[in-house]
Amino acid sequence: xxxxxxxxxxxxxxxxxxxxxxxxxxxxxxxxxxxxxxxxxxxxxxxxxxxxxxxxxxxxxxxxxxxxxxxxxxxxxxxxxxxxxxxxxxxxxxxxxxxxxxxxxxxxxxxxxxxxxxxxxxxxxxxxxxxxxxxxxxxxxxxxxxxxxxxxxxxxxxxxxxxxxxxxxxxxxxxxxxxxxxxxxxxxxxxxxxxxxxxxxxxxxxxxxxxxxxxxxxxxxxxxxxxxxxxxxxxxxxxxxxxxxxxxxxxxxxxxxxxxxxxxxxx
Amino acid sequence: xxxxxxxxxxxxxxxxxxxxxxxxxxxxxxxxxxxxxxxxxxxxxxxxxxxxxxxxxxxxxxxxxxxxxxxxxxxxxxxxxxxxxxxxxxxxxxxxxxxxxxxxxxxxxxxxxxxxxxxxxxxxxxxxxxxxxxxxxxxxxxxxxxxxxxxxxxxxxxxxxxxxxxxxxxxxxxxxxxxxxxxxxxxxxxxxxxxxxxxxxxxxxxxxxxxxxxxxxxxxxx
Ligand SMILES: Nc1ncnc2c1ncn2[C@@H]1O[C@H](COP(=O)(O)OP(=O)(O)OP(=O)(O)O)[C@@H](O)[C@H]1O
Ligand SMILES: [Mg+2]
Numbered sequence: 221x222x223x224x225x226x227x228x229x230x231x232x233x234x235x236x237x238x239x240x241x242x243x244x245x246x247x248x249x250x251x252x253x254x255x256x257x258x259x260x261x262x263x264x265x266x267x268x269x270x271x272x273x274x275x276x277x278x279x280x281x282x283x284x285x286x287x288x289x290x291x292x293x294x295x296x297x298x299x300x301x302x303x304x305x306x307x308x309x310x311x312x313x314x315x316x317x318x319x320x321x322x323x324x325x326x327x328x329x330x331x332x333x334x335x336x337x338x339x340x341x342x343x344x345x346x347x348x349x350x351x352x353x354x355x356x357x358x359x360x361x362x363x364x365x366x367x368x369x370x371x372x373x374x375x376x377x378x379x380x381x382x383x384x385x386x387x388x389x390x391x392x393x394x395x396x397x398x399x400x401x402x403x404x405x406x407x408x409x410x411x412x413x414x415x416x417x418x419x420x421x422x423x424x425x426x427x428x429x430x431x432x433x434x435x436x437x438x439x440x441x442x443x444x445x446x447x448x449x450x451x452x453x454x455x456x457x458x459x460x461x462x463x464x465x466x467x468x469x470x471x472x473x474x475x476x477x478x479x480x481x482x483x484x485x486x487x
Numbered sequence: 488x489x490x491x492x493x494x495x496x497x498x499x500x501x502x503x504x505x506x507x508x509x510x511x512x513x514x515x516x517x518x519x520x521x522x523x524x525x526x527x528x529x530x531x532x533x534x535x536x537x538x539x540x541x542x543x544x545x546x547x548x549x550x551x552x553x554x555x556x557x558x559x560x561x562x563x564x565x566x567x568x569x570x571x572x573x574x575x576x577x578x579x580x581x582x583x584x585x586x587x588x589x590x591x592x593x594x595x596x597x598x599x600x601x602x603x604x605x606x607x608x609x610x611x612x613x614x615x616x617x618x619x620x621x622x623x624x625x626x627x628x629x630x631x632x633x634x635x636x637x638x639x640x641x642x643x644x645x646x647x648x649x650x651x652x653x654x655x656x657x658x659x660x661x662x663x664x665x666x667x668x669x670x671x672x673x674x675x676x677x678x679x680x681x682x683x684x685x686x687x688x689x690x691x692x693x694x695x696x697x698x699x700x701x702x703x704x705x706x707x708x709x
Contacts, residue, residue, distance in 0.1 A: 349618065
């Protein structure tokens with residue numbers, strides 16, 4: 221991986237707007253599946269233009285937290301606000317509109333296999349955002365260009381490598397002009413040699429000032445690109461802070477144990 | 488020559504050709520209505536079932552199970568000979584359309600439903616996460632994939648059901664088998680039955696070939 225310049229927290233980035241409140245606010249979020257409590261009073265604020273990196277052992281609730289943010293999972297209690305608007309209070313059409321502002325990238329890409337790459341990136345623009353077809357197509361091509369795949373616009377998803385599919389999935393989310401992008405292990409399903417291309421796009425996005433929450437095991441990426449690292453374990457946020465603190469000087473025993481397991485296991 | 492006289496008697500053919508042609512037309516429009524109605528009803532029921540409401544799911548499952556379990560001939564006879572006892576008289580063609588269309592709907596509902604449940608959950612999540620409504624996600628994302636998976640069994644089932652229009656012969660519908668078997672008993676020649684077989688081939692062989700093209704068109708690299 222290339223040695224990108226180390227970005228300190230709060231580094232000035234061109235498009236990051238000045239906000240008087242966090243872009244994404246998670247307050248006292250709780251989630252239970254039946255009797256099993258998976259998230260316990262999660263509080264997390266993500267500032268506009270900030271990249272928050274979430275780590276934690278398997279089953280610690282990272283995915284569940286992200287999925288509560290766009291209500292793919294229904295929070296048991298607590299509130300989530302996006303740019304001051306209540307995500308947790310919306311229903312029906314209002315929730316659909318809210319989801320347009322929250323981009324999500326999945327571990328498994330989930331491109332629509334029966335639609336071309338271009339159609340994948342256009343679908344929600346036309347059907348949910350009600351953009352004019354021509355406008356949506358132009359926007360889709362622009363986004364595909366951003367992720368370096370404009371030349372694959374007419375391909376079917378099945379003809380692309382995993383890394384290319386994931387970049388299309390990112391373009392599909394970006395085309396809706398979201399206020400925040402949520403990534404749930406975006407590179408975990410990829411062959412090692414394809415991981416770099418996806419991380420590169422994510423870094424580019426960060427440079428452009430996108431607010432991002434990234435669940436991933438790519439610690440190298442976290443060191444280079446994260447403003448803040450959040451460590452979750454057992455459904456609670458155990459520790460959070462700038463990457464150099466979390467990786468260099470962990471204060472909790474649980475985080476130290478997690479990091480040493482990672483280093484031994486090589487992820 | 489015995490063989491040709493028995494199965495391909497030219498005089499008999501000429502005599503019964505007009506009757507047979509009109510029977511072919513009858514079979515065609517009956518089949519068309521049964522297939523279109525049956526598939527549409529099956530699709531609608533499968534879509535309703537995705538809503539996951541027990542008061543919709545339960546009657547749909549009961550309908551699909553009965554439709555698939557009962558021999559169509561039994562139901563046809565009940566509708567045609569039994570319902571008049573309740574003061575409901577339906578014409579032969581109408582009974583055929585209702586029963587066979589219903590049976591096809593029962594099978595089609597199960598096929599569409601199986602396809603819908605085979606669509607990965609991630610497809611739904613990707614749709615909903617990009618702000619698409621439930622209905623949009625169903626129609627633009629899940630259903631096209633379910634239909635594609637269902638095409639081979641649907642074509643087979645539709646063919647099997649439309650061939651059952653021959654059952655109309657027991658309730659006086661003038662379709663191919665009814666006309667040709669009465670011609671056979673009047674003429675004492677098996678030739679009308681040969682003509683019936685050829686007529687069925689002429690109708691169904693193109694459908695079989697067409698279905699192969701359809702399968703190709705709806706397949707995509709995965
Ligand atoms: N739909 C569900 N029903 C019941 N339990 C669930 C469900 N989804 C997740 N869980 C449970 O919630 C806990 C947290 O799961 P989650 O997927 O959020 O963890 P994670 O931190 O993302 O783990 P991983 O690193 O393996 O992806 C796990 O114990 C999991 O078994
Ligand atoms: Mg997870």
